[in-house]
Amino acid sequence: MKIALIAHDGKKAEMVTFMRDHINSFHRDEVELVATGTTGNHVENAGLKVTKMLSGPLGGDAQIAAMVAEKKVNAVFFFRDPLDKHPHEPDILMLMRICDVHNVPLATNPATAKLIFDTMLGGI
Numbered sequence: 001m002k003i004a005l006i007a008h009d010g011k012k013a014e015m016v017t018f019m020r021d022h023i024n025s026f027h028r029d030e031v032e033l034v035a036t037g038t039t040g041n042h043v044e045n046a047g048l049k050v051t052k053m054l055s056g057p058l059g060g061d062a063q064i065a066a067m068v069a070e071k072k073v074n075a076v077f078f079f080r081d082p083l084d085k086h087p088h089e090p091d092i093l094m095l096m097r098i099c100d101v102h103n104v105p106l107a108t109n110p111a112t113a114k115l116i117f118d119t120m121l122g123g124i
């Protein structure tokens, strides 16, 4: 099961908390992680193995969208900051659209991510 992790700067602390709260589940062999660049650095610092793509504003969101379109990702945890502006807003919208096009679970906050994660892990 491959999960993509992305967090805007204002949400990176919440992402790290989410990872730490579920660290044993994320360490399972069945779980593979991919992340945008800076989010990936935080995930690594939390003690997890992760494949890092480019930083979001440099194309990382687009790279993950391509993986979603190619059915290489099972779920996307994208903790967006709704209170901030982002220069790469088109890429953000594109990633969310591609998740909907391909019916891939997309969590934009930790509460939804927990529901998806628990459900997916319950199935393996």
Ligand SMILES: O=C(CO)COP(=O)(O)O
Pocket (backbone or CB within 6 Å): 006, 007, 008, 009, 035, 036, 037, 038, 039, 040, 054, 055, 056, 057, 060, 061, 086, 092
């Ligand atoms: O900008 C992002 C998502 O839109 C996240 O990118 P970083 O993980 O590189 O900060």
